[in-house]
Each structure stands twice: as structure tokens, then as C-alpha cells.
Amino acid sequence: MRNKIAIYILLLLMLLPASAAAEPESVSELLKLYNISGYDPEEEGRKLYLLEEEYRDIAHRVNTNTMLEAAMELYDERRKAILTRIDSDTYELSNRLEDLEHQMKASKEDTVEAIMQLDGEYRSVLRQLKKNQDEREQLLVPKEGVVSTLSLEDAKRERNRLESLSPKLEKQKQTYEQALSCPAIGEISTFRSPLEIPVQMTSPYGERLDPITLDSITFHHGMDLYAPEGTTVLSAFNGVVEEASSTDELGNYVVVNHGCGVKTLYGHLESYHVEVGQEVFQYASIARSGNTGSRTTGPHLHFGVYINGKSVDPGRFVPY
Incomplete structure (x- = not known):
């Protein structure tokens, strides 16, 4: 019954x-x-969101580091060019200073006016040499805004993280799409x-x-x-x-x-x-x-x- x-x-x-x-x-x-696990659309969507957020964050830092690296390279190229010019000028000024010293030693018999002219030029060359030396020393000091912000090791680590995260993100996208395709039974x-x-x-x-x-x-x-x-x-x-x-x-x-x-x-x-x-x-x-x-x-x-x-x-x- x-x-x-x-x-x-x-x-x-x-x-x-x-x-x-x-x-x-x-x-x-x-x-x-x-x-x-792996088929719940809500859970897989949450995982995908977190991975995308992490990827965007790292990508932003990598792009920033890339721009800083480019700026650093440009700065180094410009600095090297200026240093080359300064060194070339310093070499010529040192030779001129040496010539002036010889002339001043040999000008004891010259007029006071000629001696004063040599002394004036000598002092001018000395000032220019000192200016070149100061400018050179400033160029050799690291730029605060570039070098302190960017660590080449950090930049390399960020790029490696981005590369390793990329396949994980793609796999999670596929899992999420698969979860969405799971029908109501x-x-x-x-x-x-x-x-x-x-x-x-x-x-x-x-x-x-x-x-x-x-x-x-x-x-x-x-x-x-x-x-x-x-x-x-x-x-x-x-x-x-x-x-x-x-x-x-x-x-x-x-x-x-x-x-x-x-x-x-x-x-x-x-x-x-x-x-x-x-x-x-x-x-x-x-x-x-x-x-x-x-x-x-x-x-x-x-x-x-x-x-x-x-x-x-x-x-x-x-x-x-």
C-alpha cells in the first residue's frame, strides 16, 4: 500500500x-x-577578475618602468655627449693654459699692458676650466627622479611576473567561459x-x-x-x-x-x-x-x- x-x-x-x-x-x-571545482560561473568569474586586476597592475608598472628605462637611456646618451664635449673643451683649455703660462714667463720684457692682457686671458681660461669641472661633476651624480625610482632588477622581475601570469590569465578565461557554458540540467x-x-x-x-x-x-x-x-x-x-x-x-x-x-x-x-x-x-x-x-x-x-x-x-x- x-x-x-x-x-x-x-x-x-x-x-x-x-x-x-x-x-x-x-x-x-x-x-x-x-x-x-572549476565550473561555478560566479567563483570562476571572481578568480578571473582578481587575475585581470593583478595583470593590469603589473602591466602598468612594467609600462612605467619601460618608459623610465627609455628616459634613462636618453638621459645617458645626452650625458655622454655632454661629457665628451666637456672633456674635449677641457683638453683644449688645458693646452691653452699651458701656452699662456709659457708666454707669461717669457713676457717679462713686454709692456705692462701686454702682461695684463695675458693675465686676463689666463684667469678667463682658469674660470672656464673650473666651470667645466663643476659641470662634469654634476653630470656624474645620479639623477634623483630617474635612478631612485627605477631598479633594473625590479623591472626585470615585474616583466617575468607578467610573462608567467599571461598563460594563467588565458587559462582562467577559458575556465570561466566553460563555466558559463555549463547548462542548467x-x-x-x-x-x-x-x-x-x-x-x-x-x-x-x-x-x-x-x-x-x-x-x-x-x-x-x-x-x-x-x-x-x-x-x-x-x-x-x-x-x-x-x-x-x-x-x-x-x-x-x-x-x-x-x-x-x-x-x-x-x-x-x-x-x-x-x-x-x-x-x-x-x-x-x-x-x-x-x-x-x-x-x-x-x-x-x-x-x-x-x-x-x-x-x-x-x-x-x-x-x-
């Missing part, structure tokens, strides 16, 4: 209009159940059943005694659910049918791709009524349960969940 009531409640819930149904949840919410936290009847698990996910040979421990990559032959099998979430075929072990089976690496498998079916490429919605009828395939000991539904090609425990969201 209780089973019949549960079936009626489940059917009533399935018949509720879309407006009364829970808000569809993203694939990212399912991935969180398996501690798989339906109810996850309030998931009901991949069958038209309430879930009754007959064999859990993980290691178990092989039900066929009964002589070894094998790994069960899914969950077996009680299902009399002909029970309607429902798509666990919104998605697209990726496979609808048959194998020796699984018998008739269907695989639905829900996006972002998440797929569900329905095995040992009596029959399926979907085709590859067909879009299906959560709880839409896709097959009838059965007892096909060599790896079965009785009618049931083998329900598997795969993330990025690896099986995971459906029990994380299937109520049993």
Missing part, C-alpha cells in the same frame, strides 16, 4: 507545471557533490528517480562480490535499482542522447550527455525509444527497464554516472 502511495505522489510531482517546479540547477552543482539537490517508481537500490556503487561468478571481488561502476521489466526509465537530467545501442554485457543501453563532462548510463534495458542526437529533458521517458545482457541476474536498471570519463557514485544525489 505504501509503495502505491509513493508512486502516486511521484506521478503527481511529475505532472506539476513547470512554474511550480524547482529552479533548474547547473551542472556545477552536481560537480560540487564530487568535490570537482534540472533538479539535483531534490533529485527524485531515474525510474517512474521510487528508488530501491539492490546493489551499490563500488567493490562487491561478483554477482555472476560469485568467486571474486569486482568493481561495480554504477548503482542497480529495482525495476520490474517494462518499468519506464527516465532521463536523470536535461541533456542530449549520445548513445543508444547494445553490448554483450550491458544489453540494450542509453547514454545521455548533460554537458561539462557529465554523462549518465542506463543499462540492461528491455528497449529504448530515443535516438542519438535527440534532446531530452529531466524525467522524460527514454526507455523501458529489462533484463538484457550477460551481466545481469534479474530484471533491474543499471544506472551509471560518469564525469570526464570516470565513473562516480550515483548515491551522492540519488535518494535510496
Whole structure:
């Protein structure tokens, strides 16, 4: 009696209009159940924002350092040119000063006026030499506004940081775009059943005694659910049918791709009524349960969940 009531409640819930149904949840919410991160649009957007802020900050400093380096190079070129001119003038003035000293020693017999003229020129050359010496010393003192602001080692470190950050930023952009593309697949936290009847698990996910040979421990990559032959099998979430075929072990089976690496498998079916490429919605009828395939000991539904090609425990969201 209780089973019949549960079936009626489940059917009533399935018949509720879309407006009364829970808000569809993203694939990212399912991935969180398996501690798989990287698909939450809000979280990945926040990470992207922080990386972009860091990149802009470093890029600004690198550009500033680049301009300072350019200004420093121009300053050094100008300083070298001025030093060359000063040194050349100083050389000529020193030679002129030496000539004047010889002339002054030899001018004892000259008139006072001639001696005074030589002395005046001598003093003028000395003043010019002193001026050149002062100017040269000033040019050799580091410019406060350029050298103190820019450290070549710091500039090199900033450029290296920018280069290492660039691929990280690109990768995060791709992750964020992937997160945005993760679709809403339906109810996850309030998931009901991949069958038209309430879930009754007959064999859990993980290691178990092989039900066929009964002589070894094998790994069960899914969950077996009680299902009399002909029970309607429902798509666990919104998605697209990726496979609808048959194998020796699984018998008739269907695989639905829900996006972002998440797929569900329905095995040992009596029959399926979907085709590859067909879009299906959560709880839409896709097959009838059965007892096909060599790896079965009785009618049931083998329900598997795969993330990025690896099986995971459906029990994380299937109520049993």
C-alpha cells in the first residue's frame, strides 16, 4: 500500500507545471557533490577578475618602468655627449693654459699692458676650466627622479611576473567561459528517480562480490535499482542522447550527455525509444527497464554516472 502511495505522489510531482517546479540547477552543482571545482560561473568569474586586476597592475608598472628605462637611456646618451664635449673643451683649455703660462714667463720684457692682457686671458681660461669641472661633476651624480625610482632588477622581475601570469590569465578565461557554458540540467539537490517508481537500490556503487561468478571481488561502476521489466526509465537530467545501442554485457543501453563532462548510463534495458542526437529533458521517458545482457541476474536498471570519463557514485544525489 505504501509503495502505491509513493508512486502516486511521484506521478503527481511529475505532472506539476513547470512554474511550480524547482529552479533548474547547473551542472556545477552536481560537480560540487564530487568535490570537482572549476565550473561555478560566479567563483570562476571572481578568480578571473582578481587575475585581470593583478595583470593590469603589473602591466602598468612594467609600462612605467619601460618608459623610465627609455628616459634613462636618453638621459645617458645626452650625458655622454655632454661629457665628451666637456672633456674635449677641457683638453683644449688645458693646452691653452699651458701656452699662456709659457708666454707669461717669457713676457717679462713686454709692456705692462701686454702682461695684463695675458693675465686676463689666463684667469678667463682658469674660470672656464673650473666651470667645466663643476659641470662634469654634476653630470656624474645620479639623477634623483630617474635612478631612485627605477631598479633594473625590479623591472626585470615585474616583466617575468607578467610573462608567467599571461598563460594563467588565458587559462582562467577559458575556465570561466566553460563555466558559463555549463547548462542548467534540472533538479539535483531534490533529485527524485531515474525510474517512474521510487528508488530501491539492490546493489551499490563500488567493490562487491561478483554477482555472476560469485568467486571474486569486482568493481561495480554504477548503482542497480529495482525495476520490474517494462518499468519506464527516465532521463536523470536535461541533456542530449549520445548513445543508444547494445553490448554483450550491458544489453540494450542509453547514454545521455548533460554537458561539462557529465554523462549518465542506463543499462540492461528491455528497449529504448530515443535516438542519438535527440534532446531530452529531466524525467522524460527514454526507455523501458529489462533484463538484457550477460551481466545481469534479474530484471533491474543499471544506472551509471560518469564525469570526464570516470565513473562516480550515483548515491551522492540519488535518494535510496
